Amino acid sequence: MIETKPAAKSNFVGYLGVKNYPQVEQNLIFPLVEKFFVAREITDFKPIDEKAGFADLDFQRKNFADFFAHFYEFIVDGIHKKDGKVEIPVRYCITLDETNCSKTCEKTGIRYDEILLFDQPVFYFLFVDVKDVFARLRGEVFIPEKPII
Amino acid sequence: MLNQRVIFLFSKKDDFIDPFFIEFRGKKRWMRPDLVFADAEGDLTIIDWKYMDANSFISLNKKNQTDITKQLCYELTLKKSTNAIAIESQFVIPSFGKYSHYLDDKKLHQRFVENKIKVFKADFLEIQNTYLTHD
Numbered sequence: 156m157i158e159t160k161p162a163a164k165s166n167f168v169g170y171l172g173v174k175n176y177p178q179v180e181q182n183l184i185f186p187l188v189e190k191f192f193v194a195r196e197i198t199d200f201k202p203i204d205e206k207a208g209f210a211d212l213d214f215q216r217k218n219f220a221d222f223f224a225h226f227y228e229f230i231v232d233g234i235h236k237k238d239g240k241v242e243i244p245v246r247y248c249i250t251l252d253e254t255n256c257s258k259t260c261e262k263t264g265i266r267y268d269e270i271l272l273f274d275q276p277v278f279y280f281l282f283v284d285v286k287d288v289f290a291r292l293r294g295e296v297f298i299p300e301k302p303i304i
Numbered sequence: 305m306l307n308q309r310v311i312f313l314f315s316k317k318d319d320f321i322d323p324f325f326i327e328f329r330g331k332k333r334w335m336r337p338d339l340v341f342a343d344a345e346g347d348l349t350i351i352d353w354k355y356m357d358a359n360s361f362i363s364l365n366k367k368n369q370t371d372i373t374k375q376l377c378y379e380l381t382l383k384k385s386t387n388a389i390a391i392e393s394q395f396v397i398p399s400f401g402k403y404s405h406y407l408d409d410k411k412l413h414q415r416f417v418e419n420k421i422k423v424f425k426a427d428f429l430e431i432q433n434t435y436l437t438h439d
Contacts, residue, residue: 223335232373234380235376235419236420257329269328272326272377273326274384
């Protein structure tokens with residue numbers, strides 16, 4: 156049931172395969188992601204390249220010595236200057252491992268964590284409960300734990 | 305020339321809180337720009353030495369792209385941590401000619417120009433002499 160994923164960059168990330176991912180994406184992932192960023196008034200957000208997904212432990216030098224190369228290539232690669240001001244689109248990574256998410260969003264109840272560049276969040280882990288994935292596959296309605304305030 | 309451009313360096317630790325980091329759960333990992341200096345007006349310049357040929361900046365490749373990304377990250381963190389009104393980014397490359405000068409925008413890929421990163425060709429012998437005769 157658990158297969159090898161040779162293309163994965165991290166030793167701590169698990170991927171899930173389903174027959175009908177668009178169903179899960181449209182009815183669970185997209186609404187969750189959008190709800191999270193709307194609550195933060197962030198409009199420019201993109202998922203990290205799938206194989207570039209990583210975990211909390213990868214922030215430690217002993218686990219990922221060249222993390223900065225990864226950071227520049229996959230997280231802040233969209234950085235640019237507009238009207239003299241530096242702007243960065245936010246990247247996020249969906250994770251099935253709640254350990255990656257030490258925080259709970261007050262407005263949405265979504266479990267998350269963030270990497271800051273100085274004091275600016277540039278990356279978010281967003282937790283998706285595998286139970287909700289299976290509920291979607293069974294056609295059940297996704298009900299967020301807490302509505303947006 | 306180089307000596308006139310460098311008014312004082314931000315090397316005195318007391319003057320400068322290092323903003324060049326990323327942070328996760330209170331743990332920091334540090335970025336390393338080569339040099340930041342301020343002029344008399346307090347305008348800042350972030351310099352990164354690039355041991356590259358002047359022709360390396362005409363086209364865009366993975367290395368160039370990463371160099372631009374890094375430089376903009378330095379700029380953002382410095383901007384957020386200081387009151388400096390103007391922050392400029394420069395790549396400095398060695399020149400073995402007679403004088404130091406900026407590369408013309410026409411010799412830079414659009415991405416450098418759009419992101420206002422200048423490339424300065426610095427007289428290597430002058431740098432060497434300054435370094436060797438410095439206290």
